[in-house]
Amino acid sequence: MNHSTAMPPKDAPMRWAETRACIRLDFARFTPLMGHNVTLPKKAFLFLLPSFQGIFLYRLYRHAYLRGWRTLANLMYLFSQYVTRVDIAPATSIGPGCLIGHFPIVLCGRIGRNFTLMGDGGTGGGFDSQDIGGGPGLPVIGDNVVMAIKSMVLGPVHVGDGARLGPGAAVMRDIPAGAFVAAPLSRVTLATRGDETSGANP
Numbered sequence: 001m002n003h004s005t006a007m008p009p010k011d012a013p014m015r016w017a018e019t020r021a022c023i024r025l026d027f028a029r030f031t032p033l034m035g036h037n038v039t040l041p042k043k044a045f046l047f048l049l050p051s052f053q054g055i056f057l058y059r060l061y062r063h064a065y066l067r068g069w070r071t072l073a074n075l076m077y078l079f080s081q082y083v084t085r086v087d088i089a090p091a092t093s094i095g096p097g098c099l100i101g102h103f104p105i106v107l108c109g110r111i112g113r114n115f116t117l118m119g120d121g122g123t124g125g126g127f128d129s130q131d132i133g134g135g136p137g138l139p140v141i142g143d144n145v146v147m148a149i150k151s152m153v154l155g156p157v158h159v160g161d162g163a164r165l166g167p168g169a170a171v172m173r174d175i176p177a178g179a180f181v182a183a184p185l186s187r188v189t190l191a192t193r194g195d196e197t198s199g200a201n202p
Contacts, residue, residue: 011066011093019063025096026055029114051100051119054086058094065090087122091135095143102149109134109153112143112161120150127155127172142177151183 030052034042046052061076073090081087085104088094095113102119109123110133125137134140139153142161147153151165159165160177168183175181 013066013068014063016063019059022096023056023059026059026098027052029097029099029116050084050103051086054080054084054088054103054105055094055098055100057084058086058088058092061090062092062094093134109138109140111141112145114144115141116146117151118147118149121147121152123153125155130156132156132158151181 027047030046030049031038031043034046038046047056057076057080061073061080064070064076065073070090077088077090086100087104087106089108092108092111094107094111094115097114098111099114099116100119101117105117105119106122106124107117108125111123123139123141125135125139127137129136131137132140134156137156139155139157139159141153141159142163144162145159145164147165148167148169150167151169151171153159153165153171155172157172157174159171159175160179162178163175164180165171165175166180166182169181170183171181
């Protein structure tokens with residue numbers, strides 16, 4: 001991996017209008033899940049889903065974190081974990097239009113716009129302390145990346161724009177833009193007729 005050793009710039013505090021815009025774009029990606037005629041009760045249902053509440057609460061405590069209100073941000077972060085089982089640390093940077101399909105998930109590092117994670121996976125570190133822009137040992141995810149259920153990105157690696165990770169894929173090295181990463185298929189073992197009947201008549 002050829003990553004720059006320069007320290008990434010710190011994120012500037014966000015204006016409330018910018019945080020509100022991120023929340024609107026996040027929710028806009030949820031509404032198509034209910035079809036074309038999204039009524040007010042359907043919108044309320046979507047808004048109250050734990051997967052959306054996780055990203056909604058993240059936007060609020062991320063706003064507080066960037067404004068320097070770290071104690072408030074950390075308390076909101078803990079509350080969000082207990083209520084939603086969506087674990088997104090306040091230092092994590094996520095672009096607008098984030099869609100989380102199901103919980104539980106863990107997200108760390110720097111993530112681009114229109115990110116999709118279907119559930120039971122996420123991003124994290126633990127392999128190296130190198131900082132490529134997402135924080136020590138954490139990944140950088142490009143725009144329009146889709147991660148299927150149980151897929152993971154681990155360590156200081158870069159996932160290019162538009163990459164797709166299949167179910168159960170584990171990424172620990174750089175992925176180019178537009179790539180598709182598939183986990184090995186499960187092996188199917190069929191019992192023979194003799195195996196099925198060998199114990200039937202002792």
